[in-house]
Amino acid sequence: MMDPRTSAQDVMRCDLCETAVVQMYCDTCLVNLCKACVGEHVSDDLSKPHKIVDFRDRKSTPLYPSCKTHDKEHCTMYCNQCDIPVCPTCIGSDKHLGHKVSEILKAVDGKKNIIMKEQTELNDTIYPNYQDIASDVQIRMSQLQKEYGDLSTAITKHGEAWHREIDNIVQKLKAEADEMKSSQLQTLQKQLDEINKTMSDIKEEIDSMETVIDTNDLSKLFSVTSNVHTYRNLPHKIIAALSKFIPGKIQGEEISKLFGVLSSSSLTSDKHGYSMKTTQKSPEAGSSPSVKQLLDEPETVTTIDTGYKELYNVACLSDEEIWTSGRDNTMELYSINQGSLLKSITTKLGNKQLNIAVTKSGDLVYTDFDDRTVNIVKNEKIEEVIRLQNWRPKGVCSTSSGDLLVSMDSDYKQTKVVRYSGSTEKQTIQFDDKFKPLYSPSFRFLRNITENRNLDICVSDDTAGAVVVVNQAGKLRFRYTGHTPAPKNKPFYPRGITTDSQSHILTADNNNNCVHIIDQDGQFLRYINCGLIGPYGLCTDTNDNLFVAQWGNKQVKKIKYL
Known part of the structure; x- marks a missing residue:
């Protein structure tokens, strides 16, 4: 029960x-x-x-709180100035003399309202945000597990390739040793056969002489002709010089570098990495980038005529000024509003610069293909920043962290991207997870590069007809190979490349006289036409206006597309 x-x-x-x-x-x-x-x-x-x-x-x-100062007293009043409950004895003390005091029950409603508001904020906004962040961290942990698994697999595969190569080398050396052994044994065997034949002849002659010595027939005795003088010339001694195996020196650090090394990894804390999501507008909302929509019809804001015979590149110094360069040895600064030439810089050796960019500090940087250097212009003076050996620089961009990303070719056979901090090499990006080249060898003076807002590295691979995008660690995210139908139905031929505040990737398509806009995951969004003629170089300003350097008519167009 x-x-x-x-x-x-x-x-x-x-x-x-x-x-x-x-x-x-x-x-x-x-x-x-x-x-x-x-x-x-x-x-x-x-x-x-x-x-x-x-x-x-x-x-x-109501259960009044006990006074912490006076034993057995209860706080029935509230000191508004000190913002604490007080007992009658406290009110009469010097500590609260002249302070505004009210009944504690009147302060209760205000306190309850504050608690209720904070409870609502915790329940409706803060806690869901922490749930989202926890989910995001779990997702990134899962991605990290997968990527490190892929990294381990890549190292294993590379090790297996090395083992196969070493096995091939071992088999080749053993085959060579067997061939040497066979040749030397064959020579010695030939000499042995000759010696055995001579020994047989000598034995016959000894027997013949024995017979003649015991005979009474003098004619036979005098008919004997001895070859002993021949046999006195003993055969040459053949000495086989044995081949020796001379092992290469194995030094741990050198062989480790030869096998491959891991680029450095890091964990950084970005206090601005998460933003509070709320249905209400808050003062903090203004610090986050606003969401902008693509215009149905992009608009040409202004056009700037340049004096280049062939215009290739454009880089924003500010919202009022742009740097330009073409197929000669000068870089020119133009006023956007007035369209006038403000300054002209001649390259250090009079070589044609290949690509230009503006650093975070506002300095102009350019690549010198012929001189194998990357140079920076400070106060109109040119300083060499990077000098390459066996490689030639092509594209360059300045990252959000102040590093330089440089695309480069080696005798048109290999292409890679290298990250520099000053003149120090920090990272090399050249192969995918299967050790295949990420970028095609380029026979043209093109290999433009930019960093997206999400820290992806975007390269226009003109030879492959693709935009190649890797993440900050150099892992391939996607290849964009164009969209059909194209405005002129010609193959995709990417030239200049840039990004905007929405993490859109914009690339100039010279074949189709347009600019492609794709999102950060490689999905095609829109074409920009605006009567473009031979678009080459691209850049965007802080207001997301697009600047297009046109090879066809030597003009820079400022276009509003958001």
């Missing part, structure tokens, strides 16, 4: 006798009581002002 005191469906019982049904309640001690136990409860502790109420009116009596 079910115990009536513990049954889930039983009524509440008195906390003292644990038998009778609850009828009363002590609001001071928070105790359930039956009428019979009220007297006993009060008499147990006469020091307290017990407030006995009907059970239905329980918790209606």
Whole structure:
């Protein structure tokens, strides 16, 4: 039989006798009581002002906080200036002299309102944000597990390739040793055969001489002709010089570098990495990049005529000024609003610069293909930053961290991207997870490069007809190979490349006289035409205006597309 005191469906019982049904309640001690136990409860502790109420009116009596300064006093008032509950003795002390004091119950509603607002914010905004962040961290941990698994697999495959190559080398050396052995043994065997034949001849001659010595026939005796003078010339001694195996020196550090090394990894903390998502507009919302929509019809804002015979590149110095370069040895600064030439810089050796960019500090940087250097212009003085050996620089861009990304070719056979901090090489990006080249060898003076807002590295691979995008660690994310139908139905031929505040990737298509806009994941969004003629170089300003350097008419167009 079910115990009536513990049954889930039983009524509440008195906390003292644990038998009778609850009828009363002590609001001071928070105790359930039956009428019979009220007297006993009060008499147990006469020091307290017990407030006995009907059970239905329980918790209606406020429990005033005890004063921390004066024992046995309760705080029935509230000091608004000190923002703390106080007892009557506190009010009369010098500590609160002249302070504005009110009944504590009047301050309760205000305090409850503050708590309720904070509770609502915690429940509706902050906690869901932490849930989203926790989910994001779990996703990134899962991605990290997969990527490090791929990394381990790549190292294993490379090791297997090395083992196969070493096995081939071992087999080749052993075959060469067997061939040497066979040749030397064959020579010695030939000499042995000749010696054995001579020994047989000598034995016959000895027997013949034995017969003649014992004969009485003098004619036979004088007919004997000895070949002993021939046999006195002993055969040459053939000495086999044994081939020796000379092992290459194995030095741990050198062989490790030869096998391959891991680029450095890091964990950084970005305090601006997460932003509070809320349905209400907050003052902090202005610090986050606003979402912009693509215009149905992009607009040409202004056109700037340049003096180049062939215009290739454009780079924004500010929202008012742009640097330009072409197929000669000068780089020119133009006013966007006035369209006038402000400054002209001649390259250090008079070589044609291949690509230009503007650093975070506002300095102009350019690549010198012939001189194998990357140079920076500070106060109109040219300084060499990077000098390459066996490689020639092509594209260059300045990253959000202040590093330089340089695309380069080696005798038109290999292409790679290298990250530099100053003149120090930090990272090399050349192969995918299957050790296949990420970029095609280029026979043209093109290999433009940019960094996206999400830190992806975007390269226009003109030879492959693709935009190649890798993440910050150099892992391939996708290849964009154009969109059909193209405006002129010609193959995709990417030239200049840039990005905007929305992480869009924009690339100039010289064959189709247009600019492709794709999102950060490689999905095609829109073409920009605007009467472009031979678009080459691209850049965007801080307001997401697009600047297009046109090879066809030597003009720079400023286009509004967002």
